Amino acid sequence: MFVTIYRLFQIIEKLRVMSEDVKKTKEPSEPLFSKKNKKLVTDPLTDNNPITIQVLGICSALAITVQVEQGVVMSAAVLFVLIFGNVIISLLRNLIPSRIRIIVQLVVVASLVIIVDQLLAAFLPDVSEKLSVFVGLIITNCIIMGRFEAFAMANKPWPSFMDALGNSFGYAWILILVSIIRELFGSGSLYGFPIFGSALPGEEWGIYTMGYMNNNMMILPPMALIIVGIIIWIQRSRNKALIEEH
Secondary structure: OHHHHHHHHHHHHHHHHHHHHHHHHOOOOOOOOOHHHHHHHHHHHOOOOOOOOOOOOHHHHHHOOOOHHHHHHHHHHHHHHHHHHHHHHHHHOOOOOHHHHHHHHHHHHHHHHHHHHHHHHHHOHHHHHHHOHHHHHHHHOHHHHHHHHHOHHHOOHHHHHHHHHHHHHHHHHHHHHHHHHHHHHHHOEEOOEEOOEEOOOOOOEEHHHHOOOOOHHHHOHHHHHHHHHHHHHHHHHHOHHHOOOO
8 A cells, every 4th residue: 555655656746747847848938919920910011912922812903903892892801711711720730631631721711701702692792793703712812722721731820810810911902002093093983982073974073074084994904913013013112122033
């Protein structure tokens, strides 16, 4: 009996020593808003923008930026899908077999896109009809699949959340800026509200009474590409480190 008690104390002592060793070797927890985590949000806004630097998600930037409303809704949809998708993939990263990781990622993003599509159809049917297939194409958006594979699969949920936030905002501000320029000069309005006046025959007012005409080229997809190209040129002019050498 005394031998058993002695061995029990030995085991308890070993566990105590092991616990102290783990505490000593354990790395201090990183602050939620550390410099590293903040960079995950700020970098995609400028020097590592998913559209202008990585040239990802360019299709929606060209196709749905005719009106600001469409740009805002698409940005919100990508924000929802990327944030929840990144966090879900990060939580499952140690459970997903390597050989089927892409399939799992597609299932996650497809499920989230279906939720977004149904919400748009229920509450914003007009916008949902205008966005058409481009909501469904979020499933194959290179920004989302790229962040799943390159970041969420290798990082914890909080950094994955911050990464999703940064890339979503980086995507959103380009979409909304392009939408503002195209709608303003292509239709003379912003978010559906007339800015330059009315161009309706017999009901002209504003600058249209002076002979101004909307630039119809602005509402064509090639103009979106030109605007994105100008933004890329401005970025590289301000930061020479972004200029690629061949």
